Amino acid sequence: MELLKQRIREVGTVLSNEVIKLDAILNHAVDPALTTAMGREFTRLFREDNVTKILTIESSGIPIAFAAAQDLNVPMVFARRKKSLNSDTSETYSERVPSFTKGYVTDIMVSREFLTAEDRILVIDDFIANGDAARGLIRIIRRSGAHLVGVGIAVEKSFQAGGRTIRESGVRVESLAKITSLAPGRIEFE
Amino acid sequence: MELLKQRIREVGTVLSNEVIKLDAILNHAVDPALTTAMGREFTRLFREDNVTKILTIESSGIPIAFAAAQDLNVPMVFARRKKSLNSDTSETYSERVPSFTKGYVTDIMVSREFLTAEDRILVIDDFIANGDAARGLIRIIRRSGAHLVGVGIAVEKSFQAGGRTIRESGVRVESLAKITSLAPGRIEFE
Numbered sequence: 001m002e003l004l005k006q007r008i009r010e011v012g013t014v015l016s017n018e019v020i021k022l023d024a025i026l027n028h029a030v031d032p033a034l035t036t037a038m039g040r041e042f043t044r045l046f047r048e049d050n051v052t053k054i055l056t057i058e059s060s061g062i063p064i065a066f067a068a069a070q071d072l073n074v075p076m077v078f079a080r081r082k083k084s085l086n087s088d089t090s091e092t093y094s095e096r097v098p099s100f101t102k103g104y105v106t107d108i109m110v111s112r113e114f115l116t117a118e119d120r121i122l123v124i125d126d127f128i129a130n131g132d133a134a135r136g137l138i139r140i141i142r143r144s145g146a147h148l149v150g151v152g153i154a155v156e157k158s159f160q161a162g163g164r165t166i167r168e169s170g171v172r173v174e175s176l177a178k179i180t181s182l183a184p185g186r187i188e189f190e
Numbered sequence: 191m192e193l194l195k196q197r198i199r200e201v202g203t204v205l206s207n208e209v210i211k212l213d214a215i216l217n218h219a220v221d222p223a224l225t226t227a228m229g230r231e232f233t234r235l236f237r238e239d240n241v242t243k244i245l246t247i248e249s250s251g252i253p254i255a256f257a258a259a260q261d262l263n264v265p266m267v268f269a270r271r272k273k274s275l276n277s278d279t280s281e282t283y284s285e286r287v288p289s290f291t292k293g294y295v296t297d298i299m300v301s302r303e304f305l306t307a308e309d310r311i312l313v314i315d316d317f318i319a320n321g322d323a324a325r326g327l328i329r330i331i332r333r334s335g336a337h338l339v340g341v342g343i344a345v346e347k348s349f350q351a352g353g354r355t356i357r358e359s360g361v362r363v364e365s366l367a368k369i370t371s372l373a374p375g376r377i378e379f380e
Contacts, residue, residue, distance in 0.1 A: 023301060032263060033263065063266070111213060
């Protein structure tokens with residue numbers, strides 16, 4: 001998606017050979033026009049797949065997943081990263097996932113009531129690096145009996161193994177921008 | 191907002207006289223049509239106020255704030271609840287806020303680059319109970335020099351003091367549904 005690549009070039013701050021900060025468009029501030037266009041691009045890619053629900057994980061995936069859900073007019077569910085007073089773990093699927101950027105392990109959970117065997121789920125997230133969050137969501141979908149239609153990612157760091165290994169497991173993964181290498185002042189796309 | 195009240199009656203689970211679970215529409219699953227309508231209602235209420243940015247806090251406020259940002263075509267910024275590897279605290283405003291539902295204290299932060307003295311900020315959040323999160327966001331806005339246009343809340347629990355005390359401090363607070371009392375099987379609106 002050319003518009004996304006252009007915005008990444010404009011606002012991305014390369015913090016190391018592995019980390020790019022995209023706070024201005026994805027992880028802290030959100031451009032509604034760009035995000036709406038990303039949501040539409042995912043729904044175009046998965047138009048034939050009869051998606052019944054979009055699943056993402058808090059927080060940065062939510063705006064893109066919501067924009068796709070608007071376009072398809074299906075519910076969006078965001079996995080929670082921890083238990084709150086309002087949650088009941090006896091009614092939830094939970095998975096433990098490490099986070100590459102955050103540097104620690106979190107538990108993610110989805111209430112059983114929002115994933116049924118009749119559902120056809122499109123997973124959407126902002127970033128894929130090692131793929132741990134996406135694999136956690138995929139494990140939850142498998143356990144629920146729902147059908148996984150595929151995974152839509154805004155920015156894939158394709159020099160890390162997440163996208164490749166999930167594709168090798170037979171899952172369709174569509175990324176709107178694939179970064180092949182990072183160096184200060186230089187962002188290379190596939 | 192009648193549609194929101196109707197949906198709260200349909201899906202709300204009263205967990206105690208103080209806590210209502212709205213996972214099906216706000217805090218875990220999101221109905222895009224309802225959420226888009228809530229965003230539009232906020233932009234209608236604050237149409238004359240030349241809003242330049244919408245500020246919310248992760249995670250449940252994000253879809254509503256994003257829908258309002260789409261409608262006004264202004265950026266949406268979500269305050270983060272903790273520091274990640276990608277953040278630099280020397281460049282951020284931070285405030286410590288207790289959470290009524292979560293039962294613990296979190297630090298919230300907004301990068302200075304996303305709040306300027308020229309900004310006119312509309313705060314949007316899903317719930318207000320004691321108002322600690324909203325007050326934390328308001329303190330951050332004051333410190334940045336930006337102008338606070340007002341606060342838009344989807345669901346106000348008006349038997350708790352948050353909305354009232356913030357209004358008494360001179361801030362405009364608009365809530366789409368005000369719950370005056372909660373009891374199992376009975377949700378009363380203003």
